Amino acid sequence: MTTGELNRGELKYEGKAKRVYATANPAEYIVEYKDDATAFNAQKRGTWEGKGQTNNAITAHLYPQLEAAGIPTHFIEKLDDRHQRVKAVVIVPVEVIVRNVAAGSFSKRLGIEEGTPLSRPVVEYCYKSDALGDPLINSDTAIALGWATQEDLKTIRELALKVRDFLTDYFAQRGVRLIDFKLEFGKLADGEIVLADEISPDTCRFWDATTNEKLDKDRFRRDLGGEAEAYAEMLRRVTTEV
Ligand SMILES: Nc1ncnc2c1ncn2[C@@H]1O[C@H](COP(=O)(O)OP(=O)(O)OP(=O)(O)O)[C@@H](O)[C@H]1O
Ligand SMILES: [Mg+2]
Incomplete structure (x- = not known):
């Protein structure tokens, strides 16, 4: 798979705010940021347009800088508005x-x-x-x-x-x-x-x-x-x- 490509495999986990997909490379996952919001242990639910994109963009902006500051992270690259490629972790x-x-x-x-x-x-x-x-x-x-x-x-x-x-x-x-x-x-x-x-x-x-x-x-x-x-x-x- 070439870098930057959105080539999702099987859904591994679905959380309240994101989905995690397998990729052809077992060492990498694709994370998808949803527009859903929950609070108080999912008792309160909401959704608004742009939330997923915003959280994806903020995270993708900060993680490379954290890496540069000496903090190892799972982040590999932002793929598009909603997706990023990350290292698969437990x-x-x-x-x-x-x-x-x-x-x-x-x-x-x-x-x-x-x-x-x-x-x-x-x-x-x-x-x-x-x-x-x-x-x-x-x-x-x-x-x-x-x-x-x-x-x-x-x-x-x-x-x-x-x-x-x-x-x-x-x-x-x-x-x-x-x-x-x-x-x-x-x-x-x-x-x-x-x-x-x-x-x-x-x-x-x-x-x-x-x-x-x-x-x-x-x-x-x-x-x-x-x-x-x-x-x-x-x-x-x-x-x-x-
Ligand atoms: N690199 C990664 N490899 C594997 N799982 C990951 C990775 N990064 C994040 N996750 C997991 O993806 C899941 C989905 O994220 P999301 O934020 O939607 O979860 P959540 O609903 O907030 O639930 P939780 O309370 O478990 O965090 C989370 O369980 C999170 O721990
Ligand atoms: Mg979460």
């Missing part, structure tokens, strides 16, 4: 949340007002299970249940903090406060841990640096309206040269 079933500022479930769980800055970044782990609502776990749980080894988690934590350093600065330069974000990591056939999945307004909280206006999926979650405009604005900011 996803580590641990969602990694990195927080700069209290918000969302952290604020709720601990009674800390949303918007309270944290004196150092906080890394949290959740078990990636829709059926259980992605419950919070700690590293002992992940190791004891065989979801990741101690070495895997050390690598994952280091990479997550490296991503945080890069992105926090990247967005600050574009007038955006990176409040928190969720990452997924996967294992290549040789065991190497790489950053997988997406980085987009679906998976990050972005607040405008001057107005604190929300520019992410909280617009949909909280019925604030203007989600399509906010995502488009984030694509514009992400692709701004500074």
Whole structure:
């Protein structure tokens, strides 16, 4: 298969926001970004035109820069508006949340007002299970249940903090406060841990640096309206040269 060609094979996984397809090369998948949005563990559903394209474009813009900053990722190339070619990985079933500022479930769980800055970044782990609502776990749980080894988690934590350093600065330069974000990591056939999945307004909280206006999926979650405009604005900011 020549590079850049959209030659999808069998559907491997369908999630709430993306589909993952096999390709002729067993080491590569094609990811398709859908226009669907879900929140609160898929209890709330929506869709808007341009969402898939926007998240695909934002992710495809950021991943090569993360690679250049020394973070190995699954990203190979953007194929078209909705598709990208990635390295096939086995996803580590641990969602990694990195927080700069209290918000969302952290604020709720601990009674800390949303918007309270944290004196150092906080890394949290959740078990990636829709059926259980992605419950919070700690590293002992992940190791004891065989979801990741101690070495895997050390690598994952280091990479997550490296991503945080890069992105926090990247967005600050574009007038955006990176409040928190969720990452997924996967294992290549040789065991190497790489950053997988997406980085987009679906998976990050972005607040405008001057107005604190929300520019992410909280617009949909909280019925604030203007989600399509906010995502488009984030694509514009992400692709701004500074
Ligand atoms: N390189 C990759 N190789 C294999 N699977 C991947 C890769 N990148 C992402 N995935 C997986 O693709 C699936 C579909 O993505 P999507 O964002 O739609 O999932 P989701 O509905 O949010 O569900 P989940 O809660 O499992 O993330 C996810 O399970 C994600 O972990
Ligand atoms: Mg997802």
